[in-house]
Amino acid sequence: MTKATTRTTKPRGRPSRKAEIVATTERLLREKGLAGVTTRAIAEGVPCSEGAIYFHFEDRLALILAVLEESLPEMLVPLHELKDKIGNDTVEANLVIAVGGLVQFHQRVMVMVCSLVGEPELRERFRQSLGKDGRGPDRGVATLVKYIEAEKVLSRIAATVDSYGAARALMAGSFFHVFTAELLGGAEKIDAKGLVRMVLGA
DSSP: OOOOOOOOOOOOOOOOOHHHHHHHHHHHHHHHOGGGOOHHHHHHHTTOOHHHHHHHOSSHHHHHHHHHHHHHHHHHHHHHGGGGTTTSSOHHHHHHHHHHHHHHHHHHHHHHHHHHHTOHHHHHHHHHHHHHHTOSHHHHHHHHHHHHHHHHHTTSSOTTSOHHHHHHHHHHHHHHHHHHHHHHOOOOOOOHHHHHHHHTTO
């Protein structure tokens, strides 16, 4: 008798297009603004069916939020790394790297954020989504505050420095630099070192 050969086959199915849909949405946002982000344009850009978009995302705003989530690591990774730098290197060098992460994040999301401001309904839903799990600029500010407070304990930052004010100034400085660059077409790099020195009173 011969033993029957059992073959195992992987179930066939269409590969997920979610990552491509998000990437295409981000490209359209940059090239055409929020008004140019339609399910038809996204479907043509992927390419996929419009039904495939709604399979992964409830609606257009959910998709735009996914694009924002995709870019979060550019801000959060450099900020989260600050906890391992407490007491190491120099405070200035550590915060300059963190500001670089903020700038990269703001460069990526500026067009999306500004577009949202112009659409009241989408803007309100965006605000509600931020309140659910602590997303938004306060998340980054809180991480900066923790680092500054820890360095103050080590006397590497003056006790007189307002930790929350300094953290918000770093976040705002990055945002304003990118905003004016997008609006006016400036190409100058942010003076991260000067910004850090200013907020720390150095």
